Amino acid sequence: xxxxxxxxxxxxxxxxxxxxxxxxxxxxxxxxxxxxxxxxxxxxxxxxxxxxxxxxxxxxxxxxxxxxxxxxxxxxxxxxxxxxxxxxxxxxxxxxxxxxxxxxxxxxxxxxxxxxxxxxxxxxxxxxxxxxxxxxxxxxxxxxxxxxxxxxxxxxxxxxxxxxxxxxxxxxxxxxxxxxxxxxxxxxxxxxxxxxxxxxxxxxxxxxxxxxxxxxxxxxxxxxxxxxxxxxxxxxxxxxxxxxxxxxxxxxxxxxxxxxxxxxxxxxxxxxxxxxxxxxxxxxxxxxxxxxxxxxxxxxxxxxxxxxxxxxxxxxxxxxxxxxxxxxxxxxxxxxxxxxxxxxxxxxxxxxxxxxxxxxxxxxxxxxxxxxxxxxxxxxxxxxxxxxxxxxxxxxxxxxxxxxxxxxxxxxxxxxxxxxxxxxxxxxxxxxxxxxxxxxxxxx
Numbered sequence: 001x002x003x004x005x006x007x008x009x010x011x012x013x014x015x016x017x018x019x020x021x022x023x024x025x026x027x028x029x030x031x032x033x034x035x036x037x038x039x040x041x042x043x044x045x046x047x048x049x050x051x052x053x054x055x056x057x058x059x060x061x062x063x064x065x066x067x068x069x070x071x072x073x074x075x076x077x078x079x080x081x082x083x084x085x086x087x088x089x090x091x092x093x094x095x096x097x098x099x100x101x102x103x104x105x106x107x108x109x110x111x112x113x114x115x116x117x118x119x120x121x122x123x124x125x126x127x128x129x130x131x132x133x134x135x136x137x138x139x140x141x142x143x144x145x146x147x148x149x150x151x152x153x154x155x156x157x158x159x160x161x162x163x164x165x166x167x168x169x170x171x172x173x174x175x176x177x178x179x180x181x182x183x184x185x186x187x188x189x190x191x192x193x194x195x196x197x198x199x200x201x202x203x204x205x206x207x208x209x210x211x212x213x214x215x216x217x218x219x220x221x222x223x224x225x226x227x228x229x230x231x232x233x234x235x236x237x238x239x240x241x242x243x244x245x246x247x248x249x250x251x252x253x254x255x256x257x258x259x260x261x262x263x264x265x266x267x268x269x270x271x272x273x274x275x276x277x278x279x280x281x282x283x284x285x286x287x288x289x290x291x292x293x294x295x296x297x298x299x300x301x302x303x304x305x306x307x308x309x310x311x312x313x314x315x316x317x318x319x320x321x322x323x324x325x326x327x328x329x330x331x332x333x334x335x336x337x338x339x340x341x342x343x344x345x346x347x348x349x350x351x352x353x354x355x356x357x358x359x360x361x362x363x364x365x366x367x368x369x370x371x372x373x374x375x376x377x378x379x380x381x382x383x384x385x386x387x388x389x390x391x392x393x394x395x396x397x398x399x400x401x402x403x404x405x406x407x408x409x410x411x412x413x414x415x416x417x418x419x420x421x422x423x424x425x426x427x428x429x430x431x432x433x434x435x436x437x438x439x440x441x442x443x444x
Contacts, residue, residue, distance in 0.1 A: 044152035052149040054141045061138050062158075068127050069163040075120045075127075076170050076208060082117050083211035114314045121321035128328035135335040139342070146343045158336075160188050162195050169202035171325070172209025172370040177288060179362045209370050212322065213292055216299030219315075221394055229302045232388035237272050240386050241265060271379060275301075292373040304377050305387050309398035322371045333363050 029035065041059045045052040158164075189195040221227035248261035274280045275297060284290040292300065300319060307316035337360045366372050390398065 045149040048152065050148075052145065054145040055149045055152075057138070057141060058146075058149070061134065064134065065131060066161070066163055068131055069161070069167055072124050072127055073163060073167055073170065075124050076167065079117050079120050080170065080206065080208055080211055082113050083208070083215055084206065085113070114318070118314055118317055118321065121318060121325070125321055125324045125328065128325060128332065132328055132332050132335060135332070135339055139339055141343075143343050150344070162189065162198065166198060166202045168368075169199065170205075170207060172207035172291070173368060175203065177367045179367075207370075208322075209291060212318075212371075213296035216297075216303070217293065217295040219299030219302055220311075220397055221302060222295065222298055227391060227394045229388070230298050233301065233305075233382075234276055236382055236386045236388055237276075240382050241269050241272070244268070275380060288367065290373055291370065297373060300374060300377055301380055304381070306390070306398065309390075309395075311398040319374050319377075323374050326369050326371045326375070330364065330369065333360070333368070337361050337364065 040063065041056055043051060043055050043059070045055050186196070189199065221229045224231065244265045245262070248258055248265055253261075274284065275294075278294050281290065281294050281297070285293075290297075303312050303315045303319060306312050340360055369375065
């Protein structure tokens with residue numbers, strides 16, 4: 001069948017050799033609705049008979065931003081749907097496993113969907129990189145050029161971008177995290193019922209952050225009845241702190257140097273206590289200094305430490321992509337702030353009534369970083385030689401595509417393998433029979 005975007009001018013497709021049905025064809029411009037897009041640049045300066053050349057660039061740049069925002073939201077909604085479908089599959093798996101007397105704590109996840117999530121997150125990353133670079137095009141406009149048509153823009157403002165607010169909400173920016181001026185969106189969208197409905201829906205639906213946290217909480221190996229990663233990790237941290245304390249107190253060290261090293265050890269101990277003590281973690285959550293629930297943070301730490309394991313490769317790349325998204329949005333904000341300061345200075349009000357540069361500057365803090373806890377994971381790394389060795393059962397889970405379950409006699413051996421972080425894993429024995437079962441497991 002002829003391509004519907006070909007340069008034929010008749011109103012029907014050619015039939016292919018297989019006799020496919022014909023239908024009306026669309027030309028390139030018709031398919032893309034270019035008549036609407038290319039006629040949407042309304043220069044207010046021209047309407048006042050004072051046409052300013054650079055107003056056209058200003059409009060096209062911001063329209064391009066909005067089109068890319070739409071694509072990001074489209075990808076973001078699809079990623080959230082994939083995470084939600086996986087959660088539903090997990091709940092069904094747990095229910096079925098429990099009824100059949102199986103391992104209800106094991107996660108069933110389709111790795112092909114994990115790859116699709118990663119691909120779409122990477123697409124968002126690339127779009128955001130483009131948006132960061134797009135600011136430089138707008139910077140070819142001088143402050144005097146902008147001043148020539150800026151007054152015509154009032155009361156329009158980038159703050160009124162509905163799509164950017166939806167994007168932030170869908171990622172996981174909560175209302176209480178916003179600066180005060182940005183919290184009252186009713187004064188901007190109050191007369192637009194559809195916009196208000198979209199904003200409220202985006203605030204009530206599970207955000208990407210919430211869905212990622214649930215996914216991380218299902219990381220295999222967290223349960224105390226399984227690998228008990230958190231217990232082993234805590235003992236490894238205790239051993240490291242003890243090792244560092246011994247170094248600080250070794251004979252022959254100058255008193256001043258010893259005191260400084262001990263202070264560093266105490267500071268490191270306090271940092272680790274903040275993740276081991278659920279009460280302290282909850283207090284940090286309530287103050288907005290952390291975002292992730294405790295179990296989700298445990299899963300993120302485990303994936304980071306064991307990222308070289310095949311089954312954790314894609315999850316670790318997903319965590320990296322989420323940080324990239326946060327980083328690029330922050331860079332975009334920063335570039336925007338610098339451009340605004342360059343164009344109107346730091347004292348003038350924004351066209352929408354905000355404090356302009358001062359308001360935009362306030363959005364650069366960590367309060368707008370949805371995945372700030374992922375950035376801070378490096379705080380909780382430990383030396384490789386202290387990372388708890390995987391049991392044979394856990395190693396099997398993280399090394400193959402299909403879940404393999406070991407016999408009970410092997411599980412008993414596993415329980416003795418890594419109780420002490422100083423002991424290397426026992427020499428592996430071949431399991432009896434065919435231990436592999438169909439179905440996938442783990443955060444892979």
